[in-house]
Amino acid sequence: MSRLALKHIGKVYDNGHVAIDDVSLEMADGEFMVFVGPSGCGKSTLLRMIAGLEDISSGELWIDDKLANDIEPAKRGLAMVFQSYALYPHMTVRDNMAFSLKLAGHRRAEIDAAVRRAAQTLQIEHLLDRKPKALSGGQRQRVAIGRAIVRRPGVFLFDEPLSNLDASLRVQMRIELARLHQELGSTMIYVTHDQVEAMTMGNRIAVFNAGRVEQVGAPLELYQRPANRFVAGFLGAPRMNFMPARALGRHAGGLELELPGGFRLALPFIGAGSDELTLGVRAEHLRFAEAGLAATVQLVEHLGDQQIVYLRHAGEGETIAMKLPGHEAEPRPGERRFIAPDPLHCHLFDGDGLALERPEPALRPAAELSA
Incomplete structure (x- = not known):
């Protein structure tokens, strides 16, 4: 050695x-x-x-x-x-x-x-x-x-x-x-x-x-x-989703952000270096919701135990990837849905691409990571 x-x-x-x-x-x-x-x-x-x-x-x-x-x-x-x-x-x-x-x-x-x-x-x-x-x-x-x-x-x-x-x-x-x-x-x-x-x-x-x-x-x-x-986008498959976000201020829930389409989200971040930020969220930390970011289903990939849904949200050209369990009902291409991220597993990056400080997330199970 x-x-x-x-x-x-x-x-x-x-x-x-x-x-x-x-x-x-x-x-x-x-x-x-x-x-x-x-x-x-x-x-x-x-x-x-x-x-x-x-x-x-x-x-x-x-x-x-x-x-x-x-x-x-x-x-x-x-x-x-x-x-x-x-x-x-x-x-x-x-x-x-x-x-x-x-x-x-x-x-x-x-x-x-x-x-x-x-x-x-x-x-x-x-x-x-x-x-x-x-x-x-x-x-x-x-x-x-x-x-x-x-x-x-x-x-x-x-x-x-x-x-x-x-x-x-x-x-x-x-x-x-x-x-x-x-x-x-x-x-x-x-x-x-x-x-x-x-x-x-x-x-x-x-x-x-x-x-x-x-x-x-x-x-x-x-x-x-x-x-x-860079690290956030390089590690992980599918790659981390990124979307522009604007800091509106702070309240009891943490830092309030506005995402494309006017959707607002409060995240428990300690601070923001600027008003113009980038929100990062991994595919496994997105879910369909009653309200949230409006998006249109583009494609669904079936991988057996899971399915990867690709969506495009209004006003943005970048595709969003979302992981769902394989047994859930399959969304259809062209269908308009609302998606929402898990606030405890979101990432924020300033104008230089550096990550903002946030509370420690719960560790994900190894089986979920390997999937």
């Missing part, structure tokens, strides 16, 4: 492009940290800087108690799994997985045992004597993961390793990687653009945007108390 500390890390390319802008993070021994964000946000670049495959322009990288900026990649005690497979085409699966151990001078029996354990974990025992050209894309990626597993490094670095797998295998591999983390106790850093992977795998998540870290925290913490509109 190893611990990592990134202190004011920056990356600037020769053309002046700032890929990483003053990132500071600490990862404890045995932690599973996920870097998540849209394409081009810098998360893979930072991972490569940790691995030693990209130079660090500024700041310090510490691995345990050693400054690692200038340590060669092979001596950092890391193993990296890329999105691309990077397998030796002339070697069998067995030899690909065993190659690093052979170079390190391990005994044959030890190598065979390590390869066998990794192959069992990844369900590729029957592929050990094949060469990469005889494997599917998903099988090649599992071999690449197995090649890292056999080394048992202090830190695993995963750069979107499951993106080439089909949906069912991705779910299985998420389970296997989580189990592997528990078994080995190694520090793991996992890069993905898939917020479902981030929410289900990481002890903590670092949300990246344009080379900066927007927020770091446990999955539920980020989901329930996003620091800004």
Whole structure:
């Protein structure tokens, strides 16, 4: 196991492009940290800087108690799994997985045992004597993961390793990687653009945007108390609904807002930085009501245990998503309904996109989140 500390890390390319802008993070021994964000946000670049495959322009990288900026990649005690497979085409699966151990001078029996354990974990025992050209894309990626597993490094670095797998295998591999983390106790850093992977795998998540870290925290913490509109909109499926709101003042119920169409809503927020705000509410915290925000049903998606209703409210072009239990009566496209948010689970953002302070909401059940 190893611990990592990134202190004011920056990356600037020769053309002046700032890929990483003053990132500071600490990862404890045995932690599973996920870097998540849209394409081009810098998360893979930072991972490569940790691995030693990209130079660090500024700041310090510490691995345990050693400054690692200038340590060669092979001596950092890391193993990296890329999105691309990077397998030796002339070697069998067995030899690909065993190659690093052979170079390190391990005994044959030890190598065979390590390869066998990794192959069992990844369900590729029957592929050990094949060469990469005889494997599917998903099988090649599992071999690449197995090649890292056999080394048992202090830190695993995963750069979107499951993106080439089909949906069912991705779910299985998420389970296997989580189990592997528990078994080995190694520090793991996992890069993905898939917020479902981030929410289900990481002890903590670092949300990246344009080379900066927007927020770091446990999955539920980020989901329930996003620091800004970017984090709120990135995590969650469907994405959080946003609509303009105008602060009218305060009364016993809290901060009174006016939403599009003249609907007024009192929310228990501590204060407002400006009159012009943005209301954020997740799909599971909206319900049909006798009075509220007028909207027209556009589409209904049936997902078995639940249905997602897409609506458009008067005067606004943005679609609103609402989750309903699968057994409820299905609304019809074109039907006009009133919708109302749960005041205890609403979010408010000021003109700079920063979240306003609000009381702590009740934790949602894990089953509801995973749904």
